[in-house]
Structure formats: C-alpha cells, structure tokens
Amino acid sequence: MSSSGAKAQSSAAKLSLPVELLPSEVARIFTHIHPVLLLSAYYARFHSLVADPVHTLLSGILPLAITQILYAVLCLPATGSDKRPTLKKKLNAPKKVSSDNNLVSKVFTVFFALVLSLLSTPVLAAVQVLFGAPITTHLLHTLLGSAHIALLAAFPLIYVHGSDSAKWREIASAYSPADEIFGGSVGCLVGAWLGAVPIPLDWDREWQKWPVTIVTGAYMGYVAGKLIGGRLLKGKRIEFD
Amino acid sequence: MPGETIPKPIAGDNNSIAAQYARAKAAKDAADRKKVAAIMKENGLALQGDKAPQKTTLEKLYERKAGAFKREWCWVVGFFAWLFCIHASGIFFFTKGFLLTRLVLEEKSSCQEPPIELSSTFKGAGEPEAGCWHPKTFDKAVVIIIDALRYDFTVPFHNTTTNPAQAFHNALPFLYDTAVSEPHNAFLLPFIADPPTTTLQRLKGLTTGTLPTFIDAGSNFAGTAIEEDNLLMQLKDAGKRIAHLGDDTWTALFPGYFEEGISRAYDSFNVWDLHTVDNGVVEHLNPLLGKDKKGLWDVTIAHFLGVDHAGHRYGPNHPAMTAKLQQMDSVLRDVVAKLDDETLLVVMGDHGMDGKGDHGGESEDEVQAALWMYSKKGVFGRTDPTFTIPPATAKIRPVNQIDLVPTLALLLGLPIPFNNLGSPIEEAFVGKKGVAWQNLAAVARMTAAGIKRYQAAYYEARGMDESTIAGSPHALWSIAEQAMISGTNKEQRWKDSYATFSAYEAETLRICRSLWARFDVPSMLLGISILAAGVLALVLYANAHAEAGSTDPALIEELDRAELELELASFAKGELAEDEPQSRSFVLTALRGIGCAVGPVLFILTGEGLTHDLLGGLSVCGLLGGLFIELKGRDLLSNPFPSTFWGWLAVIFTVSQSIGYASNSYTIWEDSILLFFISTFGALGAISSLRQQRSADRTLGVYHSLAFIALGWVASYSKLCREEQMPYCKSTYYASATSSTSAPWQLIIPFTLAVFLPEVIKSYYSSSRSYEGFAPVWIGWALRGGLILSAVFWILDAADDGDWFPYLAAGRLKSLRVPIAQTIFASTVGAGTTAFGYAIPCVSISTTAPHGASSKDAQMKTQAGSTVTILGYANTHGARYFLLVTNILLAVLMVQKPMGGGAIALMTWQILSLLEIIDLNSLSTSPIGPIILALLGSFHFFKTGHQATLSSIQWESAFIPLHTIRYPWSPLLVALNTFGAHILAAAALPLIVLWKQKPKKKGILKAVASALAWHLAYYAVVSLATTMWAGWLRRHLMLYRIFSPKFMVASAVLLIVDVIGILVALAGVRWNTLSVAEVFGWA
CATH class of the missing domain: 1.20.120 (Four Helix Bundle (Hemerythrin (Met), subunit A))
Structure with a gap:
C-alpha cells in the first residue's frame, strides 16, 4: 500500500518532506519517553476508565495535554519556525540568540494548536456518530473520547503545520509523507477504528463499554503509528491505486 | 471531394434522436467515406458506385x-x-x-387403544382413573426441573489434597442421602441428554420421548409450540390439571396447557439474574403443596433456572454455585416434607454444563444430568441390592432422558405418547423387593409395542419398507415374543422377555439416532x-x-x-x-x-x-x-490477490464480515457493522477525492462522499430489532414494538418521496446534462406518478387499519387500493420493461451555437462551420441504463412499508452518490464498487424492516397487490419485499461500469461481467462462510436462533442475486448497448 511515491512526485508540482525532530539531545530522548509515558499513564488509569469513563476521561485531559505540549515543545519544530532544522544543527551558535523569540512564538503556537484541536473535538465526535456511535445517549462519553483523540492526533499536526493550507490538503487526503507526527495521527484514527471491533461481542466485560475500546485503540494506535511513521516507513506515502 | 452535399436524413422518424444524430453525423461520415474509398482503392478493391x-x-x-x-x-x-x-x-x-428432517406424525396414543393386547387384565383398564395401558401407581406428580443439574453435583465427593473438592461438590447432598437411606422411597440415576443440550430441545425430548432434529417436518416451522403427541397433551386429554412455575420456555412450547391463576412463567433469558426465577418459583410452589391449593392441580411442573444462570455467569466452580445448590437442597427438603403419599416427586436436570458453565453441545459434562424420583409410598426397588448406592459417576447405569416419558406415563396411568422411543426405568417398576419381573416385563412389552407401532407408522408415512432398513430389530421382537410364552421357569421367562424387549428398545433407539440425530457430515x-x-x-x-x-x-x-x-x-x-x-x-x-x-x-x-x-x-x-x-492451460489463472488499496479494502470488508458470522454477536449486530463499513468507505472516498488535481473534482468528490455517509446514517435509524439485540436497540420500523402497522407520521414518507426522489435523480442526471430524451417523462412523470400512487395506497391502507371511514363497507378500501398497487406493478414490470427496450439514449442533439458546452457534451463542426452539440453524451450509457433501475426501484418500493420505502429511496440516492465517487476516483474497474453495492444491499435489507430471522419475514406484503394468495405471485412478492434491497443493488450494478461512459466505450460487456462477478463474489463468500459456520457450530446453543437462519438468508440472497444478475443486469446491458450502438455506432 505504501511506496516511496516517486510516481506521485513527478505528477504533483511540489510535495512536502517528512518533518524532522528538533536537533537537540532532549528531543531525541523525550520522543522515546513520550510513548512510554502515554501508555503507562493510560495503563495506570485503565481500571478507573472502565469504572467511570466520563470522570476519568475528563480528569485525563489535562495530563494528556501537558504531555503533548511537552512533546511538541521539546521535540517538534513549531509552525513558522525555521522549516529546515537540519540547517540549524550545523549553525549551533544562533540558537541561543533566538531563544527568547522562540519561546514567545512557541507559547503562542501551543495555545493556537490547543484551541484548534479542541475545536476539532466536535467534528471527531460527529464522525463517530456517523460511524454508528449512539447519539441520544453517551454524548459526553463520545465528546471526551474525541477530546483525547484530538489531543493525540490533531494537536501535534497543528503545532507543526499551523495553517499551511497546501500541507493540510495533503494531510486531509492522507498523502503526507510518513513521519512521527503524521504516522501518529493516522495510527490514532486507525486504532480508534479498530477499537470498535470488540464492542458488539457478547463477552459482557466491563471494558467493552463505550468509549473504552475506542480510546484504548486510539492510544495504542497513536504509539504504534508514531513508531512506524517515524522509523519504519519514514517518508513513504499511502498510495490508493 | 469538393462540392459533396450532406446526405438527407435517414428514413424514419424525423424527430428521433437517431435521425438527428445521423443528420449531424452525416457531415463527418462524408469525410469518412472519402477516406474509406481511398483506402479501398489503395487495396485494389473496385468501387461500385459512389x-x-x-x-x-x-x-x-x-x-x-x-x-x-x-x-x-x-x-x-x-x-x-x-x-x-x-x-x-x-x-x-x-x-x-x-x-x-424427521417427519412429525399426527397420530396420538389413546387410552382405550393400547398398541398391543394387555398381557394381564386389571380392573378399569383403558380408563385414566385406573391406568390406561398399565395399572397406575400415582395420582399426582410434582416435577421439578433444576436447569443444568449435572450428575456430579448430586453425588458425594471425597476431598483429597491431590483432588480438592470444587464449589459445586457436596452442596446438594439431599438426593443422594435419601436414595441411600430410603431406597424404597427414592432413587438417583445419571440422566443422559440427547444433544443439542439446550433447554428448548430438551423439554421437547422430555415430553415427547423423541430425538431432536433440525426441522420437524410437518410441524409449524416458525412457531415453537409442540404439536406432536406428548405427555402434557396426554395429561390434558385425561382431564388432568397442570400447574407450571418458572422458565417460560414451557409456555412457548405448551401454550394454553397450564391452569390459570396458579401458574407463573418467568423470563428465561436474563442469565445474569440468579434469583428472580427461583424465588418466584419457591414463593408460588409452597402454597400449591399446602392443603388449600392441593386440590387445584394434578401435576405441577416447577422449573428452576438459578443453577444454570450461576453456571453461565460464574461457572460451576464458584461460591455462587455452592449457594445456589444449597438453596436447591433446602427447597427440595421443604417440598418433600409437604409431599403426601399419593404424589410422585421427580427432580431432574434437563442437561449438564461444561467446565465454563455453558451448554448446548454434546460433551460429556453437558449431557450428564441427574434424575431423582421420590415418593412416600415405598414402591421403588432395585434389581440388584448393590444398586442401592447411586452410581458414583454418570458412566454407570445411566438412563436416557427420553426414558422418563414412558416411565411417567405408566406411573400416572397415561398412554405412552405415540412418538416415544424411550424405555421404562426399571427402578420404578421392579417393586420394593426388586423381584416384580412380571410387572417389569409387562411395561417393557407395552413400551416396545408402542415403539414398534410408531416405527411402522413412520416408515409408512415416509413411503419406506421397514424391512429394508439395515439392522432392523425385527428379529429381536420375535425373540422377545417367544420368551414371553416359552421357557420353564415363570420368573426366568419374564426376566428373559424383559431383557429382550429392552434390547429391542435400545436397538430401535440406536437406529433412529443414526437416522435422525446425526448430521450428514x-x-x-x-x-x-x-x-x-x-x-x-x-x-x-x-x-x-x-x-x-x-x-x-x-x-x-x-x-x-x-x-x-x-x-x-x-x-x-x-x-x-x-x-x-x-x-x-x-x-x-x-x-x-x-x-x-x-x-x-x-x-x-x-x-x-x-x-x-x-x-x-x-x-x-x-x-x-x-x-x-x-x-491453467489457458493461462487465465492470474494472481487472485488484489494489487491496490481499494482491492484490499474490498477483501477486508468481505472477509472480516464473513469471519464475524462465526460469532453470534457479529451476526446479531450485522446492521451496525454494515453501517460502520459503509461509513468507512465514504470517509476513504472523501480522502481519495481530496487527492484529485482539479478543485471541482475535489469538491464534488467530498460532497458525494459525505452525502453517501450521511444518507446511510439517516437510513440506519430505520430499525426492526431482533430479540437478541434487546435492550440495546429500539425498533422504529413500525408504530410500536408490538405492532406491525406504520405510525401515522410515517405516512408522510411516501409523499416526501414523491416530491423529492425524482428531483434527486434529476440532479444527478443534470450534472452530466443527461436529463434529456425520455428522462424527463420517465423520471419526472412516470416515476413520480408511481410514487404518488404508492403514497395514496398507504393512506388507504392506514385508513383501513385505523377505520377512519367507518361508514364505508368493509373491504371497500381494500378493493380500492389493490388496483392501485396492481397499476404500479403493471407499469413498472410490464410497460416499464418494454419501454426500456425501445427507449432512446438520454441525449439531445442541437445544431445551434453551443451554450456553455463542456467536455460532457460532444461537439462536431459541420462544414458550414456551425457547431453540433450532443447534450448528455458523456453519460450516454449510464443515463439510459438508470431508467431500468427506476423500474426496479418502483417495484421494490411498492412492496415495502412506508418506512422501508424511505430506506429504499435513501439507498437509491446512496447508489447515485457511490457512482459519482467511483467515477471521480476512476474506480470503475476496481472490485470496491461492486462490493460496496453489495454492502448497501445487505445494509438496506435490515433497514427495510428485516432481520436474519424467520419471524421478520413480512408475509403480509403478498397482499399489497393481491386479494388472495396466488401462485407464483405471492411468494415472488414476499421475496421482492424481503430481498428488495439486494435486488435493487444487483439491478444497479452495471452502472458501476456504465455511469459517465461515452457511447463509444469499448469492452463494456467484459467490464460489466467482471463487476457482476465481484458483486456475486461478496454474496458467495458470505454464503460460504455462513454455511461453514452453521456446519461447524451445528451443536451450538444459538444454532436455531442465529446461525441457521443466517445461513438460510445468505443462501437465498446468493441465488436471488444470481438470477437478478442475469435477468436484469445482463439483459439490461444487452438492450442498452444495442440501443446506444444503434444511434452512435459500435465502438
């Protein structure tokens, strides 16, 4: 399904490159801590999630947001910042000079990305409803689950790509080159999709209730997608034909 | 050749499209002919004439x-x-x-007519008061069924360190203890069930004495009531009053048998509730045994479910099971304490349970139940003193469950049910001292004679000669007869005849089992x-x-x-x-x-x-x-695996769903799964459309994809829930869950369709400028007219149901509405099909200046320089073929209830959106289109008020255009109602290829054949999978309820779509192609 997209590159005028992490040591380390942090926190909260999804999802939003913000600030190039972080690596000196500026713009970008990803929450909830989620009941469950998916899948993308419309069209058509961020987002959505699979089974387990499996799938898919996109298939594109 | 004139229009109708096209094309053809002439000249071919x-x-x-x-x-x-x-x-x-199949015989045993002469007469023989075929022992009986009472629950277990006792051990010692301490009052035996070990099947066996089979041919297939001769029927005929408490399966099997006022049925499906049924039974059972109510019944049946539910919920090795068995122990002690001398008490399990506490299969743990009989009369005995101790395991001296039937019948003085295959249980007849061989021989002879009579009747009904059946036990019968009379010692004679009659019974049972209860693997x-x-x-x-x-x-x-x-x-x-x-x-x-x-x-x-x-x-x-x-020889064997993302998606949709049919949950929730897949395709269609180069294509692609999803979602709110979906599903198809008429608000739907559906179709035609030729008349008038008539039909139907016009004579409204439906059918099936055969392509040719002509139209410049524009050229094939789909649409829509009509309309809209998505993403040769169409057909099967259950068949749809049942029309109408969505999808299938195709498209037939093959492949895989699962799960608890009906639906759909594929899709493509070629020439 994936190929390097040599054919596509020739047909489309200009195609984006995969996003590279910030060239710092912190970024390199934290990007490995990040999935472990997410999964272990998720695992720790799993029983409480099964017992009381609404409360647990609600109280989980803030820690998740902090984790994602940390990940974005420490590892990812913010939108509008130098698009070629590799260059920066070579010129180590100016890094400090622009740090003040950088901080302000980063704070702004984080805020901007947070607001937009929270705005995408109702859209994600609507998609779930269209796929068959209950609409008359469990609305809060769906919205809170969507908020988690938004923070996982949408927030890093917005942080990195801002409002670059050409890039967003690429992302919306799932034709962005694989990298950590895009891979994580696709993985998160595919995981949430697969999360619907065990719901109808008559095992009568508590964890089968809405939206536990969806959120679980989203978290696992996010981590898997992040690893696959960032390592195994970096730079590849999803080809349909 | 300069000066050549444009030829005259060809003969015929000047206004026909063909004539117009020919006129316009003539200019071009003139040039062609010049070239042809030149070529022919080059090749030395003589030209005769010009x-x-x-x-x-x-x-x-x-x-x-x-x-x-x-x-x-x-x-x-x-x-x-x-x-x-x-x-x-x-x-x-x-x-x-x-x-x-096993033939269900209508015959019933009667009290006055024993199957064989009585061996010894007794006073009052042939009367229930004394005993019909054998002197009766008891007047009354209390039958207690402890659901899933496994034999090892009842026997003592010696706790050792290597083999510690489990939770179910030694919790119900009462049965064993009484059997040991009062052997004349009680005996305990292993009680072997015939699989399937489900309560419903077991109760059939326990009352009729026959073996379970899939279809009891001759009985009402949809209903569950037992119609063949059985114990309860004999009780009723003998004028006995039956009280029933507990599991409501009994009331389904025996409607109207139980005494009102003292009987109480409880829902049996809530396996999470361990106590409601049991407490209710105890509450009502105790008063029945008391002095006040003793006279109100002759036989009381009490069915406890707690042990079974504890097993399902927790498994046998759980403290809840201990508690439940202990409760049963004390309940039984109470019952025994209140029992009088003339009453027989029977306690039994209808089946066992496996290690996890479930049942339905044929494993040893599942078939080994326990049987305990008790009375204060002291009439029970053992043929051997060592038998006083109940068997330690179920392997020793087991009796069959069906053996209870002749035993109970003879003990209560009733005739043995006609179809019985069981043998009397010797402990009940051998007498206190264990030497009543004469009695034993008499009951064995009587039972064997009943079996013999039944066998003869069965073979006769089947039209078979009994003697040709291999291993016929005829010989045994004559030996037994012989043993009755010959022999020196009287006791030995009876002993021998008892042994041979028993052997005869066992042999007959073995043969019947091999004939009926085994699947032909x-x-x-x-x-x-x-x-x-x-x-x-x-x-x-x-x-x-x-x-x-x-x-x-x-x-x-x-x-x-x-x-x-x-x-x-x-x-x-x-x-x-x-x-x-x-x-x-x-x-x-x-x-x-x-x-x-x-x-x-x-x-x-x-x-x-x-x-x-x-x-x-x-x-x-x-x-x-x-x-x-x-x-292979022809090298046609190409790689059958898909090479594109879409191909894989088609495979995933088909295969994952097919695997899912192995699980009852995925089969139950099939409609939700289909919605999930349909939405997934829509989402991917939107993503794929965003990859298009042209922004107009992107917009249209996303729009149609979102419309596709939204329409499916709206349709998903038309629901008819199956029992197993409760309580997570709310039926909306009818006015209420207990009605099969439409709600008043639903009557708006047909009118809405009449207004909007033609407009929707028109909008899809307009996008390729194909709303030309016959299309406006066909869609704007004929289809709309049909829809209006349909709406009127449903109003009249509702008026009839609701008695809106009480002053009208009965049947007046029906005589009004039936011709309306007949008109619609005649116009779609008759006139519509004929018209489709002769219809011209939906194009219009103008020789005036072009108005905004685009690539959707074809232009040709005449020599004079003016431009000829063919409107609708780009969708010549599709627009014409869709006219046939509207015919099918109207026919299908007519036999649906208003809600189903709405679903079918939404499906039509979805199909049109699908066609646009397919066209915009160039997927017309991919398998995904035909597969999604099949998903749509399957999805809307549910949305038109159906389920994969026999009870959801809308039989009344046969009466929409008819007054009475008429063959072959009535079954065809029911099929059209049931599989309407599948039929519409199959009829629309060629459009995957034909939509937005220009007339000169090559290889259309091959592409249609391929698409049809993909479409059928979906149904064929589903049919194969459901068949496999039904075969594999043939002893599953839910076989009757879930897997078997699903297999039947899938098979029926496959065959119907096969037929529609040929009769509608391929035939339509033939007409269509010939008609288009007639105007535009061959590609």
Whole structure:
C-alpha cells in the first residue's frame, strides 16, 4: 500500500518532506519517553476508565495535554519556525540568540494548536456518530473520547503545520509523507477504528463499554503509528491505486 | 471531394434522436467515406458506385460487431447461469446434510387403544382413573426441573489434597442421602441428554420421548409450540390439571396447557439474574403443596433456572454455585416434607454444563444430568441390592432422558405418547423387593409395542419398507415374543422377555439416532467444497475480465475515429479477427460438466437413492477440477490477490464480515457493522477525492462522499430489532414494538418521496446534462406518478387499519387500493420493461451555437462551420441504463412499508452518490464498487424492516397487490419485499461500469461481467462462510436462533442475486448497448 511515491512526485508540482525532530539531545530522548509515558499513564488509569469513563476521561485531559505540549515543545519544530532544522544543527551558535523569540512564538503556537484541536473535538465526535456511535445517549462519553483523540492526533499536526493550507490538503487526503507526527495521527484514527471491533461481542466485560475500546485503540494506535511513521516507513506515502 | 452535399436524413422518424444524430453525423461520415474509398482503392478493391458500397462496408462492420457482441453476451450469460447451478447444488448438498428432517406424525396414543393386547387384565383398564395401558401407581406428580443439574453435583465427593473438592461438590447432598437411606422411597440415576443440550430441545425430548432434529417436518416451522403427541397433551386429554412455575420456555412450547391463576412463567433469558426465577418459583410452589391449593392441580411442573444462570455467569466452580445448590437442597427438603403419599416427586436436570458453565453441545459434562424420583409410598426397588448406592459417576447405569416419558406415563396411568422411543426405568417398576419381573416385563412389552407401532407408522408415512432398513430389530421382537410364552421357569421367562424387549428398545433407539440425530457430515462438506470452488471460479473470472475491461478514460474522439478507420481498412481486407470472448472458453469447459452437475441434482430431487447424491457431488467436483486445469492451460489463472488499496479494502470488508458470522454477536449486530463499513468507505472516498488535481473534482468528490455517509446514517435509524439485540436497540420500523402497522407520521414518507426522489435523480442526471430524451417523462412523470400512487395506497391502507371511514363497507378500501398497487406493478414490470427496450439514449442533439458546452457534451463542426452539440453524451450509457433501475426501484418500493420505502429511496440516492465517487476516483474497474453495492444491499435489507430471522419475514406484503394468495405471485412478492434491497443493488450494478461512459466505450460487456462477478463474489463468500459456520457450530446453543437462519438468508440472497444478475443486469446491458450502438455506432 505504501511506496516511496516517486510516481506521485513527478505528477504533483511540489510535495512536502517528512518533518524532522528538533536537533537537540532532549528531543531525541523525550520522543522515546513520550510513548512510554502515554501508555503507562493510560495503563495506570485503565481500571478507573472502565469504572467511570466520563470522570476519568475528563480528569485525563489535562495530563494528556501537558504531555503533548511537552512533546511538541521539546521535540517538534513549531509552525513558522525555521522549516529546515537540519540547517540549524550545523549553525549551533544562533540558537541561543533566538531563544527568547522562540519561546514567545512557541507559547503562542501551543495555545493556537490547543484551541484548534479542541475545536476539532466536535467534528471527531460527529464522525463517530456517523460511524454508528449512539447519539441520544453517551454524548459526553463520545465528546471526551474525541477530546483525547484530538489531543493525540490533531494537536501535534497543528503545532507543526499551523495553517499551511497546501500541507493540510495533503494531510486531509492522507498523502503526507510518513513521519512521527503524521504516522501518529493516522495510527490514532486507525486504532480508534479498530477499537470498535470488540464492542458488539457478547463477552459482557466491563471494558467493552463505550468509549473504552475506542480510546484504548486510539492510544495504542497513536504509539504504534508514531513508531512506524517515524522509523519504519519514514517518508513513504499511502498510495490508493 | 469538393462540392459533396450532406446526405438527407435517414428514413424514419424525423424527430428521433437517431435521425438527428445521423443528420449531424452525416457531415463527418462524408469525410469518412472519402477516406474509406481511398483506402479501398489503395487495396485494389473496385468501387461500385459512389456511396452505396462504402456505406455497406461500415454497416457490415457494425453488423459484425453487433453479432460479436451478442455472441459474447450469450457466453457471459452462460457463465453466470452455470454459476447459478453451482451455487444451487452446493447449497442443496449442504442443506441435505444439515437440515435433517424427521417427519412429525399426527397420530396420538389413546387410552382405550393400547398398541398391543394387555398381557394381564386389571380392573378399569383403558380408563385414566385406573391406568390406561398399565395399572397406575400415582395420582399426582410434582416435577421439578433444576436447569443444568449435572450428575456430579448430586453425588458425594471425597476431598483429597491431590483432588480438592470444587464449589459445586457436596452442596446438594439431599438426593443422594435419601436414595441411600430410603431406597424404597427414592432413587438417583445419571440422566443422559440427547444433544443439542439446550433447554428448548430438551423439554421437547422430555415430553415427547423423541430425538431432536433440525426441522420437524410437518410441524409449524416458525412457531415453537409442540404439536406432536406428548405427555402434557396426554395429561390434558385425561382431564388432568397442570400447574407450571418458572422458565417460560414451557409456555412457548405448551401454550394454553397450564391452569390459570396458579401458574407463573418467568423470563428465561436474563442469565445474569440468579434469583428472580427461583424465588418466584419457591414463593408460588409452597402454597400449591399446602392443603388449600392441593386440590387445584394434578401435576405441577416447577422449573428452576438459578443453577444454570450461576453456571453461565460464574461457572460451576464458584461460591455462587455452592449457594445456589444449597438453596436447591433446602427447597427440595421443604417440598418433600409437604409431599403426601399419593404424589410422585421427580427432580431432574434437563442437561449438564461444561467446565465454563455453558451448554448446548454434546460433551460429556453437558449431557450428564441427574434424575431423582421420590415418593412416600415405598414402591421403588432395585434389581440388584448393590444398586442401592447411586452410581458414583454418570458412566454407570445411566438412563436416557427420553426414558422418563414412558416411565411417567405408566406411573400416572397415561398412554405412552405415540412418538416415544424411550424405555421404562426399571427402578420404578421392579417393586420394593426388586423381584416384580412380571410387572417389569409387562411395561417393557407395552413400551416396545408402542415403539414398534410408531416405527411402522413412520416408515409408512415416509413411503419406506421397514424391512429394508439395515439392522432392523425385527428379529429381536420375535425373540422377545417367544420368551414371553416359552421357557420353564415363570420368573426366568419374564426376566428373559424383559431383557429382550429392552434390547429391542435400545436397538430401535440406536437406529433412529443414526437416522435422525446425526448430521450428514460428508454431504455438508461436499456442499461447502462446491461453494468454495464456486467462489474461486468467480474470483478468477472477475480478475481475468477486469484486466480486459480497463481502458484509458482519456480516449479522445479523434483517436476513436483513427481506430475506426484502421478497423475499416483491415475489415475490408478481411483481416479483422474476432477476439474469442474469455467467457466462451470458461463456459465451454464448464458446459461439459453442467450436464453431470444438473442431471444428478434433478435425479435426487425426484427422490432417487443415496448413490445418486454421491454421483452428483462427484461430478460437480470433477467439473470444477476440470475447469481449473483448463484455466491453467489457458493461462487465465492470474494472481487472485488484489494489487491496490481499494482491492484490499474490498477483501477486508468481505472477509472480516464473513469471519464475524462465526460469532453470534457479529451476526446479531450485522446492521451496525454494515453501517460502520459503509461509513468507512465514504470517509476513504472523501480522502481519495481530496487527492484529485482539479478543485471541482475535489469538491464534488467530498460532497458525494459525505452525502453517501450521511444518507446511510439517516437510513440506519430505520430499525426492526431482533430479540437478541434487546435492550440495546429500539425498533422504529413500525408504530410500536408490538405492532406491525406504520405510525401515522410515517405516512408522510411516501409523499416526501414523491416530491423529492425524482428531483434527486434529476440532479444527478443534470450534472452530466443527461436529463434529456425520455428522462424527463420517465423520471419526472412516470416515476413520480408511481410514487404518488404508492403514497395514496398507504393512506388507504392506514385508513383501513385505523377505520377512519367507518361508514364505508368493509373491504371497500381494500378493493380500492389493490388496483392501485396492481397499476404500479403493471407499469413498472410490464410497460416499464418494454419501454426500456425501445427507449432512446438520454441525449439531445442541437445544431445551434453551443451554450456553455463542456467536455460532457460532444461537439462536431459541420462544414458550414456551425457547431453540433450532443447534450448528455458523456453519460450516454449510464443515463439510459438508470431508467431500468427506476423500474426496479418502483417495484421494490411498492412492496415495502412506508418506512422501508424511505430506506429504499435513501439507498437509491446512496447508489447515485457511490457512482459519482467511483467515477471521480476512476474506480470503475476496481472490485470496491461492486462490493460496496453489495454492502448497501445487505445494509438496506435490515433497514427495510428485516432481520436474519424467520419471524421478520413480512408475509403480509403478498397482499399489497393481491386479494388472495396466488401462485407464483405471492411468494415472488414476499421475496421482492424481503430481498428488495439486494435486488435493487444487483439491478444497479452495471452502472458501476456504465455511469459517465461515452457511447463509444469499448469492452463494456467484459467490464460489466467482471463487476457482476465481484458483486456475486461478496454474496458467495458470505454464503460460504455462513454455511461453514452453521456446519461447524451445528451443536451450538444459538444454532436455531442465529446461525441457521443466517445461513438460510445468505443462501437465498446468493441465488436471488444470481438470477437478478442475469435477468436484469445482463439483459439490461444487452438492450442498452444495442440501443446506444444503434444511434452512435459500435465502438
């Protein structure tokens, strides 16, 4: 399904490159801590999630947001910042000079990305409803689950790509080159999709209730997608034909 | 040639599209002919005259192409007809092995007519008061069923360190203790159930004394009430009053049998509730045993469910089970304490449970239940003193569950039910001292005679000669008869005759078991292999044709013309070789086998023997083998695995769903899963559309994808829930859950459809400027008229149901509305089909200046310089073919309830959106289109108020256009109602290929054949999977309720879509192509 997209590159005028992490040591380390942090926190909260999804999802939003913000600030190039972080690596000196500026713009970008990803929450909830989620009941469950998916899948993308419309069209058509961020987002959505699979089974387990499996799938898919996109298939594109 | 004039329009209707096109085209053709003439001259061919011969050449070429098309069409039809035979024979062989049938005989035993002369007369023989066929022992009985009471729950267990006791051990010691301490009052035995070990099946066995089979032919298939002779029926006939407490399965099996006021039925499906049923039974049982109410009943049946539910919920090794068994222990002690001397107490389990606490299968733990009989009369005995201690395991001295039937009947002085195959239990008849051999011989003889009588009647009803059945126990019968009279010692004589009668009974049971209660696994496997080979053949065929059918969409007019010239040139030289249609090679090979495949099947159907079955199966297998070898030789065997994302998606949708049918949950929630898949496709369609280069294409693609999702979602709110979906599902299809009429608000739906549906279709036509020719009349008037009539029909129907006009004579409204429905049918099926045959393509040709002509229209410049525009050119094939779909749409819509009509309309809209998505993303040769269409058909099957259950069939739809049942129309109408969505999807299938195709499109038939093969492949895989699962899970608890009906629906759908594919899709494509070619020439 994936190929390097040599054919596509020739047909489309200009195609984006995969996003590279910030060239710092912190970024390199934290990007490995990040999935472990997410999964272990998720695992720790799993029983409480099964017992009381609404409360647990609600109280989980803030820690998740902090984790994602940390990940974005420490590892990812913010939108509008130098698009070629590799260059920066070579010129180590100016890094400090622009740090003040950088901080302000980063704070702004984080805020901007947070607001937009929270705005995408109702859209994600609507998609779930269209796929068959209950609409008359469990609305809060769906919205809170969507908020988690938004923070996982949408927030890093917005942080990195801002409002670059050409890039967003690429992302919306799932034709962005694989990298950590895009891979994580696709993985998160595919995981949430697969999360619907065990719901109808008559095992009568508590964890089968809405939206536990969806959120679980989203978290696992996010981590898997992040690893696959960032390592195994970096730079590849999803080809349909 | 300068100065050449444009020829006159061809003869015929001046206003016909063909004439218009010919006139416009004449200018071009004139130039063509010049070239043709030049070519022919080059080749040294003499030209006779100026124009006539050249025209003939072109005509000849077209004629030849038309002939080739018709021949290829016949081969394609041949392939699909062959496939239908394969599917039918596969399903036939599986069904033959799977749905074992036992004839239910109407005969009933009667008190006055014993099956054999009584061996010794007694006072009052032939009267229930004294005993019908044998002196009775008890007046009254209390029958307590402890659901899932496994034998090892009741026997003591010695706790050792190596083998510690489990939670269920030693919790119910009462039965064992009484059997040991009061052997004349009680005995405890292992009680072996016949699988399937489900309560419903077990209760049938426990009351009729017969073996379970799939279909009890002759009984009401949909209903559950037992109609054959049984204990309760005999009780009722003898004037006994029966009280019932507990599990409501009894009231389903025996409606109207139980005394009102003292009986209480409880819901049996809530396995999470351990106590409601049991507490309710205890609460009502105690007063019945008391002095006040003792006189109100003769037999009391109490059915406890707590042990079974504890098993299902927790498994047997759980403290809840201990508590439950202890509760049962104390309940039984109370009952015994209150019991009087004339009352027999029977306690039994209807089946056991496996290690996890579930049941339904045939494992030892599941079939080993316990039986305990008790009375204060002291009449029970043992033939051997060591038998006083109940067996330590269920392997020792077990009795069959059906043995209870003759035992209870004879103890209570009733006739043994006619169909009984059980034998009397010796402990109950051998007497206190264990020496009443005469009594024992008498009951064994009586029971054996009953069995013999039943066997004779059964074989007679089946039209079989009993003596031809292998291992007939006739010999045993005569030996037993002999033993009765001969012999020196009286006691020895009775002993011997008891032994031989028992042997006769056991042997008969063995034979019957091998005849009825065993699935014919080889036949099932044969059916499954045929279906599997059919799937393989389909996929290979589809793949082979997909490659041939794909053409470059960017073919421009000029290229077409150049090609035509080349063709003309080589045709003139006589070089043009005709391609051999691939279907031909396929079918020719298959033809060799068709004779052997169909012939034997017909043989069997006419009632031939077993050898023919095998022959038929072998020939089908041989045919398939031969087919594949042939294919290999021809190098048609291409890689059957998909090469694109879309191809994989089609495979995932089909295969994952098919695997899911192995689980009852996924089968129950099939409609939600289909919505999930449909939405997934819509989302991916939107993503894919965003990849298009042109922004207009992107917008349209996303719009149609979102519309596709939204329409499916709206349709998903039309629901008819099946019982198993409760309480997570709310039915909306009818006015309420307990009604089968439409709610008043739903009557708005047909009118809404009449207003909007034609507009929606028009908008899709307009996008390619195809709302021309017949289309406005057809869609704007005929379809709308039909929809209005349909709406009026439902208003009249509601008026009739609701009695809105009480002053009208009864039946007046029906006599009004039936002709309305008949009019619609006549106009769609009769007039519509004929009109489709003669309809012109939906194009309009104008010679005026172009108004905003785009690539959707074709333009030709005449010599005078004015432009000829053909509106709707870009969708010539699709727009015309869709007219046929509107016919089918109206016919299907007519037989649906208003809510179902809405669903069908939404489906039509979804199909149109799907076609646009397919076209915009160039997916017309991908398998995804036909598969999504099949998903839509399956999805809307549920949305038109159906489920994969027999009870959801809307029988009343047969009466929409008819007053009475008329063959063959009534079954066809019910089929049209049930499978309407599948039929509409299959009818719309060619559109995947034809939509937005210009008239000169090449290889249309191949592409349609491929699409149809993919479409059928979906149903064939589903049918194969459900067949396999039904066969594999043949002893599953939910077989009757879930897997078997699903298998039946899938098989029916497969065969129906096979037929519709040929009769509508392929036939429609033939007419369509011929009609388009008549106007525009052959590609």
